[in-house]
Amino acid sequence: MLSRATLLSGQSARALVAYSARTTGTSPANSQAAKSDDTATSLRPVRQEPGKVRMGFIPEEWFQFFYKKTGVTGPYTFAFTLSTYLISKEIYVMEHEYYSGLSLLIMWIVGVKKLGPKLAEALDKKVDEYESEWNESRVQEKQILNEQISDEQKAQWSMEGQTLLIDAKRENVALQLEANYRERLLSAYREVKKRLDYQVEKQNIERRIQQKNLVDWVVAKVRASITPDQEKQNINKCIADLAVLAQKA
Secondary structure, eight states: OHHHHHHHHHHHHHHHHHHHHHHHOOSHHHHHHHHHTHHHHSSOOOOOOOOOEETTTEEHHHHHHHHHHHOTTHHHHHHHHHHHHHHHTTSSOOOHHHHHHHHHHHHHHHHHHHHHHHHHHHHHHHHHHHHHHHHHHHHHHHHHHHHHHHHHHHHHHHHHHHHHHHHHHHHHHHHHHHHHHHHHHHHHHHHHHHHHHHHHHHHHHHHHHHHHHHHHHHHHHHHHHOOHHHHHHHHHHHHHHHHHHHHHO
């Protein structure tokens, strides 16, 4: 448990250093280096579980190495025989440091068994907090970017609406100009018609006056040309015609 926690804490520290180095490099040279080494710095750190161990510190691969040649009991037999050989030949002398180390080993094992789970839980919690902070910052940044994209889309939609509004205003102005043009055209037609009607009426009046004056002049001339005898003869002729008409009726 302690090895797992230590490995995770070390990985977290290295990831923080790499992240800080990546975020502080804002110069063009750093940007180019970051682009060239994108696969190494852009990937977020992922939690990795340590390899399996036995007895708290012996890797599992060492036991697997003996299994192919000696079987399951091979590693233990090798350790026992090697220890016996070292002790019997006094290569490894069990002096007072040995017993001190043995007592420290026992204390270390007891500490690992008693305090290891709590310490590992605390370290795992710390790692989870780091990971949650990173995820939170990533989620917030993603949310901000989504909001910016949404605002940009709304702005583009608003610009399209402004374009449609400008087209509508142009069409409205064109309709107003057309209506004004037709109104002026109708006004000009009415004014011209009034003047033409005036000229026609004037000519008709002048013609009637001329006809009346001509008729009066002709009548006056005719009356002036008739003598009293002719007038008397005409009267008698009219009376005779009326008498004839009376007899026929």
